[in-house]
Amino acid sequence: MKKLFLALLFISLLLCGCGKKEQPKPQDDLSKIIERGKIIVGVRDDTMPFGYRDKNGNLTGFDIELSKIIAKNILGDENKVNFVPVTASNRISKLLSGEVDILVATMTITEQREQILNFSIPYYIAGQTILTKSSSKATGLMDFENKKLIVVFGSTSERNLRTNVPNVEVLGFKTYKEAYNALKAGKADGIVADDTILLSYALSDKSVKLLPKRFSQEPYAVAFRKEAESSELINRVDYIIDSLQSSGQINKLLEKWGIQ
Secondary structure (H helix, E strand, O other): OHHHHHHHHHHHHHHHHHHOOOOOOOOOHHHHHHHHOOEEEEEOOEEOOOEEEOOOOOEEOHHHHHHHHHHHHHHOOOOOEEEEEOOOOOHHHHHHOOOOOEEOOOOEOOOOHHHOEEEOOOOEEEOEEEEEEOOOOOOOHHHHOOOEEEEEOOOOHHHHHHHHOOOOEEEEEOOHHHHHHHHHOOOOOEEEEEHHHHHHHHHHOOOEEEOOOOOOOEEEOOEEEOOHHHHHHHHHHHHHHHHHHHHOHHHHHHHHOOOO
């Protein structure tokens, strides 16, 4: 009986072991992209010269070109990329929801964002400044005490602004185009944003100007979901950006798009 009991116990344990199947490991993001044959990139379409639409409505700019270089390195063809336009206020949600694989969208690395996102090494360092009317006598941020300044929702501008000028009235808009139109309509005294984004307005409209002082450093980087499945993709993009910097190609791209 003892032998029979032990035999039955062994068979029972064996059957229990067979019934347990190991959960398959989630496929990493890089493998998913390669299997799909396309990389889906969230980009801006209102931030000349990084991401904007040309006269024919096609997406163009520095970030668009960088995205194509990433696609070519990973998939062997710069055209194997799908672009999804994003705004400063919705780009993180589009990334976290899986609608896009990565963000190449004038995305600044901040401690707050690093709580929920991963970033590549920086590919450009911008600085924030103010776009104001050409007739303005302001020379720096402190000249806007008790005045109205515009920010775009989802950018780092509001945090920097309130840190430096607590007594300023802040107006928020969804896009830079809306912010620019509000400034032109006299609803505020200036727009606070990255110099590279505001430059296009100053170059094309003599009624506005950029103040010369920069009051922050804004390291732009590619953004990823903060998960283990992103690690291989992050390593690959870091390698691409590092190679572009080492070869001087990043500087050539910046020069091509008129970015200083």
